[in-house]
Amino acid sequence: MTFKSSNSSSRIMSRPYIFRHLNKVRWVCLTLVFLMLVLIPLLGIYQHYVSASAYRNLDGSEKLLFDSMHALSSPFTMDPENDLDALKGTTWSGQLFGLKITDPLAIVGQMSAGLEVYWPFVLTGLIPILLTMFFGRFYCGWICPATFLYELNSNFALWLKKIGVYTGDRKFDRRIKYLILLLGIIASTITGTIIFASLYPPAVIGREIYFSIALSGFGGGTLFFMATLLFDIFVSKRGFCRYLCPGGALYSLLGRFRPIRIQRVVETCNDCEKCNAVCEFALNPMRDDFGQECNNCTACIAVCPQDALTFVVSLKDLDNQGPGYCSREYRSNSDERVNEK
Amino acid sequence: MVKAAFKVRHITQRYLRPPGALKEKDFIGRCIRCNQCAEICPNNCIKFFGSENGADSMGTPYITPREKACILCMKCGDVCPTGAIKPIKRELEPIVQYVEMGKARVDEQLCLSYQGKSCGVCYRACPLADTAIKVGYMEQPTVLDACVGCGLCERSCIQIPQAIKVIPNHLLASQLKATHLKERRSGDNDVQIIKFK
Structure with missing residues (x-):
């Protein structure tokens, strides 16, 4: 948590705790959607069985399907034949x-x-x-x-x-x-x-x-x-x-022109390039190149050791802000500047 | 070859679209291949085309009535997001008016009732009995104009091959056109037209 000590810029504020873990939340989300895609056809088959009142004629595996889907859906509906119609498709x-x-x-x-x-x-x-x-x-x-x-x-x-x-x-x-x-x-x-x-x-x-x-x-x-x-x-x-x-x-x-974007906080960035390595879409978060292609997967936020990436409300990405202030490149440049003076 | 792949082959194939489906060409442009009609079908009768009917109808729903026919529950129209299958109320009048899957046709050579053995299975299977089909004194079926072509009669027919067949709507149009052409060419008005009455 280095950025707390740095001098007060309006853009540096304490980041919500959840940001670092959004990537895990995203994975839970993806898994749930995928499980839904598997579950919905199974529920459909269960509906067929229910509407045919066919429990006695089912095989062992079909009975297993019937029982498990019954266990899943019975807390939510008394009439699976019609109520489960509300959950369809992909x-x-x-x-x-x-x-x-x-x-x-x-x-x-x-x-x-x-x-x-x-x-x-x-x-x-x-x-x-x-x-x-x-x-x-x-x-x-x-x-x-x-x-x-x-x-x-x-x-x-x-x-x-x-x-x-x-x-x-x-x-x-x-x-x-x-x-x-x-x-x-x-x-x-x-x-x-x-x-x-x-x-x-x-x-x-x-x-x-x-x-x-x-x-x-x-x-x-x-x-x-x-x-x-x-x-x-x-x-x-x-x-x-x-x-x-x-x-x-x-x-x-x-x-x-989305208003919710990921942005780099240049004051705390140390140019470690981890965000670039982890970006699935080969964008360049380290040099502020998100563009319209960013899918808000938040992998770069999760991986950043300096907590230098955060969500902001803005209609435009920032132009390239140059090397991060914590990077070796920036420090050597500033040393040169001091020497020139 | 590309043209051949997209050439519509439904002139030759006998399949039904789900109840309330638009005309064949509009249907193909509307249907987004989301499979929801089959998911919601309580009778599990809707299947999907692979490439066998041309590339343009790939993934579109169809019904083979001899295997499993439509029970006219009208759920697919409710669930269809695009209106490729029109939402229709499950009542007699709207069904008769708007559902155009095809028309059943009796083959009197094969039908048992016409051969003197009273059967009447198709009449009993018909969800619109006496509106879409009526029977004579030996239970010989006669298909009426109100037939929507759900195919339950074809499914239940005890003859092999089935004596009552549903002619899909797209096929009806082409057949009628063909007979008209034939009439015009031969100048003969006695050419056997498909009889529905």
């Missing part, structure tokens, strides 16, 4: 306790495929759009079920690297994903179908989990997702999210 589009919520990319895709604006559908995207305009690309870091698997995958890649397997870490232009968003919109318009539904990992994962649990088995989307995992390991770390994801592009554009 992160692509779903009902959360009766409230319909849709991914903005689905709305963009539908508008471009059908060349129409269907307002009841567009309004289901209102909550995510408003939240994105407020918090930026938070969906990518906090909710997306693909992020859950991609981050585990990048940990796996690190492990592979440790045992000597080649893993790629190539850098591409981050603007490729905006091009893909544009191309996807054009392709949707030409073909009249929503192309994004099969190119957008969270949508694919939600669908595949549902298919594998409640229907016949994994579909073709699994192959696509496996390909992106391999791309992330062998070509570019977190490459799909960084360079290719059309949803990430849309969220970045929506969250460009």
Whole structure:
């Protein structure tokens, strides 16, 4: 806690205790969303059993499913056959306790495929759009079920690297994903179908989990997702999210002028570069380069030894503030300045 | 090849869309492939296309009535976020008016009742009995105009192959067009048109 002793600048204030642990909260959040994706199809099967009054005819494993889902849902509902209808869908589009919520990319895709604006559908995207305009690309870091698997995958890649397997870490232009968003919109318009539904990992994962649990088995989307995992390991770390994801592009554009941002407190920064190393999206927090791509994952806040990163309310990022005041570079420069005088 | 992949093949395939679905082309542009209709279906009858029906209908819901037919519970329309499946009240009049999945057609050569063995299973399975289907004195079924094409009759038919089949709406349109063309070409008005009455 070095910054408490430094002289009073208005930007240096004691940071809420929770900031350092937001990354763990985020992981809890991601895990919960992923478990929900597994749970909802299971609850659906339970509903089928209930509506068919089929308990006596079930097999052992089916009885186990029935009993466990009954134990889970019975504290909340007396009438599972109808009440559980309020909890349906995936992160692509779903009902959360009766409230319909849709991914903005689905709305963009539908508008471009059908060349129409269907307002009841567009309004289901209102909550995510408003939240994105407020918090930026938070969906990518906090909710997306693909992020859950991609981050585990990048940990796996690190492990592979440790045992000597080649893993790629190539850098591409981050603007490729905006091009893909544009191309996807054009392709949707030409073909009249929503192309994004099969190119957008969270949508694919939600669908595949549902298919594998409640229907016949994994579909073709699994192959696509496996390909992106391999791309992330062998070509570019977190490459799909960084360079290719059309949803990430849309969220970045929506969250460009977000009021809640992460900022570096230059007075306490010591240029250790840990934040740059840990940033999943290859941004440059140490030199104030967050931009619209930051997904507020707070990994940099958690890793910073000087507590020099914090959330602020601001419509713009700061320009490069130069080396941190606690860094060796800054101190040697200031020594030179003193010597010149 | 790309064009072939996107060529709509529903002229040849016999499948039903969920009740209240829009017309085929609008439906494909509206449906966002969220799977909620299948999740909410209490009868578990909705399945999803892979690439077998062309790339454009990949991931869209369909019903194969012979395997499992729609029970017209109208929950899928309520849950559909895009209105690709219209929300319709579960009452007789709105269902008859707005649900257009197809029309059942009886094959009199196969139907047991028409062959003198009274059966009547399709009549008993029909959720809109006497509105959509009526039977004669030997329980020979006759499909009426109000048939919405839920497929419960086809599901319950005891003949193999089934004597009563649901012709989906998109197929009906193309068949009618084909017969009209045939009529125009041959100049013959006695060409057998599909009979619904």
